[in-house]
Amino acid sequence: MSSKVLDEFLNENIADLKDRGLYNEIDPVEGANGPKIQIDGKELINLSSNNYLGLSTDDRLKKIAKQAVDTHGVGAGAVRTINGTLDxxxxxxxxxxxxxGTEAVISYQSGFNCNMAAISAVMDKNDAILSDQLNHASIIDGCRLSKAKIIPFNHSDMDDLRKKAKEAVESGQYNKIMVITDGVFSMDGDVANLPEIVEIAEEFDLITYVDDAHGSGVLGKGAGTVKHFGLQDKIDFQMGTLSKAIGVIGGYVAGKANLIDWLKVRSRPFLFSTAVSPADAAASKRAIEILMESTELHDRLWENGNYLKEGLKKLGFDIGDSETPITPCIIGDEKDAQQFSKRLYEEGVYAKSIVFPTVPRGTGRVRNMPTAAHTKEMLDEAIAAYEKVGKEMGLI
Structure with missing residues (x-):
């Protein structure tokens, strides 16, 4: 018999989330997650995928992945430290x-795993972490796992960061102090002020950590936010994912050889979880090579991002201060944001609403992720749907 206490807890809290417009419905995609998707037999223009460069459906990657299955099988067969490290x-x-542009790299099973692994392998209860208030959930969880003192600083506020770094150093309480930030913030599309973060880090001897999940493949001609600012030799940890612009699955930390050596012997997801499959490793490598060979996909992504932004701005939507192709459409009220997303769906556009706790209360939004794979015709159709629904709901 199941626990009555558990049932009461679950039923009450699920009902509460539904009542407040915070309950998230999952929509299974039938087929590939490309620029157009099918859900419940309905074809939709897809503006909710992180597949920035369209690589997850790229024929070149599919071919390589199939070859890797034939030569290496479907799984790595063990953890990396036993015999799950394949060529x-x-x-x-x-x-x-x-x-x-670093000495070495360690790869993990996901971007989330990277932050759980790398932060806690280096930081402990005798240390402090200065963390941007809008950092991703995986950074927050990685910081908590380390047991270090977490000192949040106001989002991209360099005066607040400097003040808190100074206080932490002068307190003499901590052995090591790290500053950690997303490179690109995925909800608003803004970019971290890395040059000033590095300046403050050098002044106070802080360890620097950049989570570039949404910057890799997008900024720095594809090589990421750190490369965009030319700071490869100044950032201690460059974390990235292989599941967004790279189009596959997995994550990695790039840095100096001694850091990577340490993570290989001390980071728990590396030690205790089987490596990504041969197909994933081979396809990720090919995707990286495609980005190194040409900026064509990167350039098309930016062109499409700017086109969609311009169209939505012209209609009078609040698209925030995004500096990347990520285009939020900020509605405010959580229920309105969910209703707006629902109506777009009915008009043939899949743009998921994002509400608290992913974003602060009262900033509910529909987030658009244009990709290199979208055509101008698709984007025009999406803009027309936005206009129709926006006018109908009195938002524009």
Whole structure:
């Protein structure tokens, strides 16, 4: 018999989330997650995927992945430290180090895993972490896991960061102090002020950590936010994912050889979880090579992002201060944001609403992720749907 206490807790809280417009419905996609998707037999223009460069459906990657299954099987077969490190993983890490401009790279099963692994392998209860208030959930969880003192600073507020760094150093309480930030903030599309963060880090001898999940493939001609600012030799940890612009699955940390050596012997997801499959490793490596060979996909992504932004802005929507192709359409009220998303769906556009706790209360939004794979016709159709629904709901 199931627990009555558990049932009461779950039923009450699920009902409460539904009542407040905070309950998230999951829509299974039938087929590939491309620029157009099918859900419940309905074809929709897809503006909710992180597949920035369209690589997850790229024929070149599919071919390589199929070959890797034939030569290496469907799974790695063990954790990396026993005999789950395949030649494909080593090749991927070498290529990533070249791409990111660092001495070495360690790869993990996901971007979330990277932050759980890397932060807690270096920081402990005798340390402090200065963390941007809008950092991703995986950074927050990675910081908590480390047991270090977490000192949040106001979002991208360099005066607040400097003040808190100074206080932390002068307190003499901590052995090590880290400053950690997203490179690109995924809800608003703004970019971290890395040059000033580095300046403050040098002044106070802080360890620097950049989570570039949404910057890799997008900024720095594809190599990421750190490369965009030319700071490869100034950032200690460059974390990235292989599941967004790279189009596959996995994550990695790029940095100095001694840091990567330490993570290989001390980061728990590396030690205790089986490596990504051969197909994933081979396809990720090929995706990185495509980005190193040409900026064509990167350029098309930016062109499409600017086109969609311009169209929505012209209609009078609040698209915030995004500096990347990520285009939020800020509605405010959570229920209105969910209703807006629902109506777009009915008009043939899949743009998911995002509400608290992912974003602060009262800033409910529909977030648009244009990709290199969208055509201008698709974007025009989406803009027309936005106009129709926006006028109907009195938002524009």
């Amino acid at each position: 494909l993983h080593i090749e991927l890490e070498k290529r990533l180090a070249e791409f990111k």
